Amino acid sequence: MDKTPNTTPRQSSTFDDYTLSEIRRAAATGIYDIRGGGAKRKLPHFDDLLFLGASMSRYPLEGYREKCTTNVVLGTRYAKKPITLDIPITIAGMSFGSLSGPAKESLGRGASMAGTSTTTGDGGMTEEERGHSKTLVYQYLPSRYGMNPDDLRRADAVEMVVGQGAKPGGGGMLLGQKISDRVASMRNLPAGIDQRSACRHPDWTGPDDLEIKILELREITDWQIPVFVKVGGARPYYDVALAVKSGADVIVLDGMQGGTAATQEVFIEHVGQPTLACIRPAVQALQDLGMHRKVQLIISGGIRNGADVAKALALGADAVSIGTAALVAIGDNDPRWAEEYEALGSAAGCYDDWHEGQDPAGITTQDPELMKRLDPEIAGRRLANYLNVLTLEAQTIARACGKNNIHNLEPEDLCALTVEAAAMAGVPLAGTQWVPGQQTYT
């Protein structure tokens, strides 16, 4: 008799390999998975949008001949000294502690070379970054680690962190492995212990308090420097409206693809909205209040190339901010360390156990030997190169759309490849005039 034919072993798409491995890991350890980075699942994103380019009704600008300006001024609402950046791409706040001193220095060097700003993070301001950043934004976080008035007075702007896209509603953590003596003393804590950063500010809750808190920061700094408010992509319309009401000069809005130094995987993948879905509601809030372009909007979360920059600006942002891409530019997850990533149970391009402090690239570590692998001059140059490419790419697109200023890009320059992206970005589905959710045809 013939053997009964075997059916091909079939993997469940619900219980795929990753899911199974995570169940086993949870069963073995009893603790949730903590990792760095942003959402890794596929989400509606800037790739789902296309520019239409110029044609009969709009004429393009000559690629290398005609001007396309990129500078942006942040903090024009109340600050006596707004900051001017040559390019609309800033370096996001990343904590010293999660990043090494040389990594902070590299970011400062690269950003300054490219004419833009960098941002401190949880853990305070280091000499590496103040010394090498022409324009430095000082974050004011719930933990208040390292917060002090002297650093506040030498900052070019202060950023009130309400939330982050990777974890709206969550605090931070830095595991004992990374708490070197230097990190510990900046945070006023013993070395080697796990550090939990609070999820909420210790001395204010809600927009009415925030307004008073911002008043205090302005009084301390004599109304000189701009006050940014950073929110995660939770309820962008209301969060932006309330940030305006609280007195923000600049709003930083970070979508769920935005990176983090270390958070629970469940938080990263399941809380918050995709960056693409956050921009239009945020811009709408500013427009409804008559504040679009008066209070500047910075968008972050998954910005990778000049097309992403151009799309964010076309949807109404004044600037974007990058974290993950900046780290990759200075050497994070580089294939040259492939063997070492594998030895850590990961792979070049996938490594996200940044909280463990063993980063072969010397970036997300406090290990003096590993840190030596990062040369801040070379890494800074690489970041500047990358920022220049982003700018050139965004300018290329802007010129092709006939704009002599990158900020003149507009939603009308875009169409969407998917119904989801069309609905989120509020632009027509390609080949149609249909904007899902809008009552009238445009």
Next chain:
Amino acid sequence: MQIDITDGEIRNLNQQLHAQPADSTTKCEVLNPNGAHAIAVGLNAPLNVSINGSTGYYCAGMNKHANVEVHGSVGPGAAENMMSGSLTVHGDASQYAGASGHGGLLNIKGNASSRCGISMKGINIVVHGNIGHMSAFMAQSGNLVVLGDAGDALGDSLYEARLYVRGNVKSLGADCIEKPMKEEHLTELTELLKQAGADATADQFKRYGSARELYHFNIDNASAY
């Protein structure tokens, strides 16, 4: 100097105080505070500021070097993130007094509300009356001295701050325990009581501190997080 802020003109007040030379011990009297927010914030010289009445939020916030005295009560976040110098409050203090303070002395002659000393990072706080719930939450270092009683969940998720309470503690927060009073603590507390002009002796107090069991994640403690 004397500055009247009847119409809430705190910008002028703060800018005049900021304009004083780094070693100035100038005396400044602030009249009619009327509960205004952010009075005498970001001071950076050993000034002597006396406020005749009650203040709103963040009085003496981020103070460095100055001695500020309030002849009235203070709103939320008094002396938040203070670095050095002092804030003396003759009345009561609202929530989050001394939040994330790094140094100096916050001397509250009346009571302090909830979350007194939250996230404190080296400041010394003496409260002559009682304090509210969740005080010294995640307190990292420094001393919190309470002559009266403490509310619920004192010292929850405490790090290395030292808490001294003379009266009753309604309940202790996660990882906060009573600890023995040793010689060094008696000496330290005696000194603090003296500085604050408090009518009490160190031997009347109990000391509370961190059990340090939440310092490294351990699955068997999960319910305490």
